[in-house]
Amino acid sequence: MDYTTQMDAAKKGIITKEMEVVAEKERMDIEVLRSRIAEGKIVIPANKKHNSLSPEGIGEGLKTKINVNLGISRDCPNVDAELEKVKSAIDMDVEAIMDLSSFGKTEEFRRRLVEMSSAIVGTVPVYDAVGFYDKELKDITSKEFLDVARKHGEDGVDFITVHAGMNRRTAEVFKKNNRVTNIVSRGGSLLYAWMELNNKENPFYEYYDELLDICEEYDMTISLGDALRPGSIEDGTDGPQIEELIVLGELAKRAWERNVQVMIEGPGHIAIEEIEANVLLEKKLCCGAPFYVLGPIVTDIAPGYDHITSAIGGAIAASSGADFLCYVTPAEHLRLPDLDDMKEGIIASKIAAHVGDLAKGLPxxxxxxxxxxxxxxxxxxxxxxxxxxxxxxxxxxxxxSTPEHEDSCTMCGKMCSVRNMNRIMDGKDINILRNDD
Incomplete structure (x- = not known):
């Protein structure tokens, strides 16, 4: 192989088989695709060990993709039950599945997921670390965090979320701002706690070069997580969020120097009128890197309906240039989603993504x-x-709800506007009350 990663190949002018697949799916000229991968504006997350993958591209000029979060937890540790959701998600043609497992047989679940998934697979190594080492958070070493990331690479994971932008400087900005909801990112809160308990720098920031070594080896894309994403409308687009985004832009450039592909994760809860500005900020500060938004959720008052609040935000984000939507289910903030919750979340996100694609004028x-x-x-x-x-x-x-007449529905019956306009336009009579056809 004359290249190490998709980005390395793109910079060298090499067309990979993954690029060929994506170009055909997207109806994009393959040289345009290659050049945008070289620039970091498109990623193809494709671990060299993920043999069942059907490659997808994420980024500028491509269809908006969606991600589904799944995984086992202490309260719901059943691997087989969660894999049933995986099968359904794949049947519904999702482009990516993130394994957010945090307890139990996480390695078994991850390996079986990668083996069966034609969709992109992502993980968050810091979630897995506590269970993997069977240690309290404080006692996990920097090297052990990185070793978990390596283990995920070996298992065929296509992208990992790392909250490397939460460094000591960013944490100080957070401390000086009186946030309503503090830190709502699970990974961000864990790393902030680890830093405070050990009085040390974030290991993913301090040893970022070592992390890049791992990602380059497996061609594992880095999704730079937004540890300080707002968890309430009140906290949206505040100082800590923007401070972290600036750091993420710096980290993206360092990754590109090593030919490692990068995505940037974006806000969770944010007011509807701020979404477009947030997309613009990310694209500007992170030099056009693909933007992966978590919703965004546009109001805080709708538990049980956050698949709707996030679909509203996701549609606006996608139409403004966001590239990748993380689905949200009706169970958000309430419980682990069941199968029906997952399906509703997928459909809502698919609608939002398509609305964005309409606005973008995509083929x-x-x-x-x-x-x-x-x-x-x-x-x-x-x-x-x-x-x-x-x-x-x-x-x-x-x-x-079967209608009396096939050319209508039970809402309007023979008053159906479509039916009656068809008849009038064809020079026929309208028979609303009569029983003839």
Whole structure:
């Protein structure tokens, strides 16, 4: 092999098989794709050991992708049950699955996930460290944190989230700001606690070069986590968040010097009018690196409905230039999502991503909507079902409430505007009350 990573190949003018797959999926000129990978504006997370992967690109000019968070925990440690969710997520054509496992048979779950997943697989090594070493957080060493990252690389993980922007300087900025919700990032809070308990620098920041060695070896993309993302509307776009973003931009450049691919993670809870500015800030401060947003959730008052609040934010973020949406389920803030929660979260995120793609004018986006509109005009129910983002639900709703006349639904019956306009435009009579056809 004449290259170490996708970025290294791109810089050398080499077209990889992964680039060929992505270019075909995206209808993008392969030289444009290659050049943007070389610049860091597109990533193809593809660990050399992930043999079941169907490669996807994330970044400028590509379809907005979505990520699904899964994984076992102390309260829900059943590996097989969680893998059933994985199968469903893959069947629903998600582009990425993040394993957020934090307890129990994490290695077994991760390896089985990578083995079966055609989707990109991501992890957060700091979550795994406590269970892996069976140690309290304070007692884990810097080297041990890095060794977990290496273990994930060996297991075939395509990208890892590391909260390397939470350094001592960023932490001081946080301390000086009276935040309503402090630090809501799980990884960020763990690393902040570790730093405070040990009076040391964040190991992923202090030993960032060693981390880059690991990522380069396996071609594992780094997703630079936003440890100080806002957890409430009140904390949105504040000093700590922006301070960390500046550091993430610096770390992205250091990764690119080593040919390691990078994504930047973005805000969680944020006011709707601030979303576009946040995307612009990330693209500017991080030199066009792909932006991976966690929602964003646009109001704090809707537990049980945060798949909706995040879909609103995700649509605006995607239309403003965000590249990758982390799904949010109705269970957000409340519990581990069950299978139905996961499905609702996936559909909501898919809708948001498509809305963004329409705004971006990406190939095929508008055509999909146009085909649906044509099918509706013709009252071609089978075509409508086949085009629906959730075909199963569309079919079920139709079946559960069958109309008297096939060319209508139970909402309007023979007053259906589409039916009646078709008849009038064809020179026919409208028979709302009569029983003839």
């Amino acid at each position: 095929g986006a508008k055509e999909w909507d146009l085909e649906m509109s044509k099918a509706r005009r013709k009252l071609d129910w089978e075509k409508m079902f086949s085009l629906a983002i959730d075909e199963e639900k569309a079919r079920r709703y139709r079946k559960e």
